[in-house]
Amino acid sequence: MTTTENKNEVDLLIRSFRLMARMSRARPTVRSSETLYYQMLSEYYTRIRNANKDGKLLAAHTVFFPTEILYAMDIVPMHTEMTTWLTALFLREQAELLAKGAELGLAPEICSPHRGVAGIFGLGIIPHPDVVLWSNLICDNTAKSGELMMKLSHSPGFFLDNPFQNSLGEMNYLVGELQDMVYFLEERSGRKMDWNKLSEIVARTNLEMEIYREICELRKAVPSPMSNQSYLELLSADYMFPGQPEAIQYLTQLRDELKLMVQQGKGSVSPEHFRLMTLFIPPMYLTSYLDKLFDARGAVSAVEPLFTQWSEGKLDPAKPLESVAMKSFLIPERRSMYGPLSGQALQDISNAAKQYKVDGAIYWAFIGCRHTCATIKVIKETLNEIDVPMLTVDCDIVDPTINSEEEIGDKLAQFFEMLEDR
Amino acid sequence: MNNIKSKLPTLDRFRMVNRTFPKTPEIMELKRRGKKVFGWLCTYVPEEIIHAAGILPVRVTGYSQEEELEDGNAYLYINNCSFSRSCLQMGLRGEYEHLDGLVAGSTCDGARRLFDLWVHYIKTPFYHILTVPRKYTEPAHSLYYEQITNFKKHLEEYLDFEITDTKLVQSIQVYNESRELLKRLYELRKLDRPPITGAETMEILNASFRMPKEIFNQYLHQLLMEINVSGREYPSRVRLMVTGSVMNNPEFIHSIEELGGLVVTDELCTSTRYWSDPVVLDGRSPLEAISRRYLSNFPCARMVPSDGRFERILQLAREYHVDGVISQIIRYCVPYAHDLPLITEKLEQIGVPTLALDVEYGTSGSGQIRTRVQAFVEMVETRKK
Numbered sequence: 001m002t003t004t005e006n007k008n009e010v011d012l013l014i015r016s017f018r019l020m021a022r023m024s025r026a027r028p029t030v031r032s033s034e035t036l037y038y039q040m041l042s043e044y045y046t047r048i049r050n051a052n053k054d055g056k057l058l059a060a061h062t063v064f065f066p067t068e069i070l071y072a073m074d075i076v077p078m079h080t081e082m083t084t085w086l087t088a089l090f091l092r093e094q095a096e097l098l099a100k101g102a103e104l105g106l107a108p109e110i111c112s113p114h115r116g117v118a119g120i121f122g123l124g125i126i127p128h129p130d131v132v133l134w135s136n137l138i139c140d141n142t143a144k145s146g147e148l149m150m151k152l153s154h155s156p157g158f159f160l161d162n163p164f165q166n167s168l169g170e171m172n173y174l175v176g177e178l179q180d181m182v183y184f185l186e187e188r189s190g191r192k193m194d195w196n197k198l199s200e201i202v203a204r205t206n207l208e209m210e211i212y213r214e215i216c217e218l219r220k221a222v223p224s225p226m227s228n229q230s231y232l233e234l235l236s237a238d239y240m241f242p243g244q245p246e247a248i249q250y251l252t253q254l255r256d257e258l259k260l261m262v263q264q265g266k267g268s269v270s271p272e273h274f275r276l277m278t279l280f281i282p283p284m285y286l287t288s289y290l291d292k293l294f295d296a297r298g299a300v301s302a303v304e305p306l307f308t309q310w311s312e313g314k315l316d317p318a319k320p321l322e323s324v325a326m327k328s329f330l331i332p333e334r335r336s337m338y339g340p341l342s343g344q345a346l347q348d349i350s351n352a353a354k355q356y357k358v359d360g361a362i363y364w365a366f367i368g369c370r371h372t373c374a375t376i377k378v379i380k381e382t383l384n385e386i387d388v389p390m391l392t393v394d395c396d397i398v399d400p401t402i403n404s405e406e407e408i409g410d411k412l413a414q415f416f417e418m419l420e421d422r
Numbered sequence: 423m424n425n426i427k428s429k430l431p432t433l434d435r436f437r438m439v440n441r442t443f444p445k446t447p448e449i450m451e452l453k454r455r456g457k458k459v460f461g462w463l464c465t466y467v468p469e470e471i472i473h474a475a476g477i478l479p480v481r482v483t484g485y486s487q488e489e490e491l492e493d494g495n496a497y498l499y500i501n502n503c504s505f506s507r508s509c510l511q512m513g514l515r516g517e518y519e520h521l522d523g524l525v526a527g528s529t530c531d532g533a534r535r536l537f538d539l540w541v542h543y544i545k546t547p548f549y550h551i552l553t554v555p556r557k558y559t560e561p562a563h564s565l566y567y568e569q570i571t572n573f574k575k576h577l578e579e580y581l582d583f584e585i586t587d588t589k590l591v592q593s594i595q596v597y598n599e600s601r602e603l604l605k606r607l608y609e610l611r612k613l614d615r616p617p618i619t620g621a622e623t624m625e626i627l628n629a630s631f632r633m634p635k636e637i638f639n640q641y642l643h644q645l646l647m648e649i650n651v652s653g654r655e656y657p658s659r660v661r662l663m664v665t666g667s668v669m670n671n672p673e674f675i676h677s678i679e680e681l682g683g684l685v686v687t688d689e690l691c692t693s694t695r696y697w698s699d700p701v702v703l704d705g706r707s708p709l710e711a712i713s714r715r716y717l718s719n720f721p722c723a724r725m726v727p728s729d730g731r732f733e734r735i736l737q738l739a740r741e742y743h744v745d746g747v748i749s750q751i752i753r754y755c756v757p758y759a760h761d762l763p764l765i766t767e768k769l770e771q772i773g774v775p776t777l778a779l780d781v782e783y784g785t786s787g788s789g790q791i792r793t794r795v796q797a798f799v800e801m802v803e804t805r806k807k
Contacts, residue, residue, distance in 0.1 A: 140756040141756055143724065146726070163565065173555070340538060365499065370503075375535075377497050
């Protein structure tokens, strides 16, 4: 293994997560699942830090990458975009990361997490990966970021070509791509794929999706039992530990907590005034601010159709590679962001608005995300047809210079007043 | 001889086509006679199949100048490239209302979303989008072949007749002839004093995807003869190549050439990447040959690995004795923006400097762009000495 350690930044991240876990544990009002979430983060980055010491291959990879394969091969995954935004969120180093990205020649129109990824690699503040893995799921940025990462880290890489539509031929192509990636990783790691282990992971992924769907069902309750921005934790669970016991433990705990709250008729905000649909992701660096603001207004994010609504389908552990391919067609982001914008996708958003009884929707127009922003008008019209108003907030999920906290606060305040008047 | 004022009458015919596009008199006359017209987006859409179906394929492009894109902004938002916003706005305002079909590829985020919104808001009778793999592997070729086959079937169902292999071979011949003629035109640009400018070449290329190919070929053949006897020669202070995002504005090239830099070649999907490689039958079925050509053609920045594209850019720089490269990247054109630092370094290694311009689609190259190009031309000229 060629992995070198850079203890400073990863250690800082681990320390932050451990601290957050301790703080959560010490406060009885905080959900136990939140403690588990920070423990997951801590564990995830501890493995990254120790990959070299443990004699394991460290694989840097882009978002929505099928890391089930890495876990089955005992390879340590390192999610590049998530690492960027966690570094930005917990260590407040976004300016340095983005400046380095610019110095490397990346235009400001490239989305900030990807400029940040280049910055992270350029600054060498994360452990040096042994391999770089990337795919075109979810956008041109993910498709194009791998080669620069390879250059900056002097690591070999594999590009996973994810087809655009869901035909049999495209599914077979994706399975072939996954098989090629397995060969590549076997060659680089000197380890053989453990197909039984992959089958077990697939079986657990089924369970994970089942619990995920149960959580979504529970969130239909009025008042909504899940706290604001908690859906970001939900996303992270699958980003970090897909089909892993850690994700199952976290999701089970969260589901049970939500179930209890629903049984007791308790909401995450009290009293609940506004039930909202969240489209895309709010600025990461404003998470605490937005939580407080929403709580003060009695507003809750009840549903996030672009991120938390999985397509129907079940994986087959007897066909693990096919199942991993199929999973990439089930993830919510594929339907709404990567694949063709079908009438069904719009209908699903409309249905979600009704099922979750939302009063309004907030579209976080992340300036770096072209394919989501292109849907703002069409989604707004879809929601207007069922009398659900939508607020569009220009923002960046990592870069705080795009707009200020006050600016966002003012826009939200006006929106809440408008909802109040209705 | 430096007779740069010699007229090329056929060039004016091409200019006339461009001036009146999308509703050129020829296209509207063909429509009146019952011929169908399909728009296509992106060079990964195989025109030969549309042509073999007896349909006129025309390339969907945006406004020929930088325009206010109120509708484009409202529908596609401000962070999609101005090419896709410009095309959509023209579509929304009825400028492509005569199209009977629209065919696109899943080539980039901008193209995908332009297609999505076109389908949603503009009522063109036929739509098709091809999944275009990003690799050149054999499985990628198989998938693309399957996509092309499905497209042909879809078209046959829509038209209710078969597109025969004979028709496909005829279309391949027409398109290959066009590619060969354009290659001859480009060969002339390798000369020390080329007889044609970059701006004029772009006029020709624009017309090439806006009129029946058979007529275009006749015209281009005629133009090449006119050039041969014209005695035209264009001296230059520096020889330049233009690379980057989709661009088809001769005014932009003209503004560079006004400053003393002659554009002798390019790596644009509207120019070299459009015509560069022929369809080679070589024992293959026509559909297989078309499929292979379109996926293996001079690559767009979307393809992985990027080495194929980089190698061909370096090759062009050498063949056309390029002194400098002007990379023009439309804001939010992410594939090209990601490649910029990598290709800039490679060009620098062979002694070719790059000027990176952030532009909007349709820009004429005035203002700050002009100042930067002027400084670049002077810098390259100094380096040459």
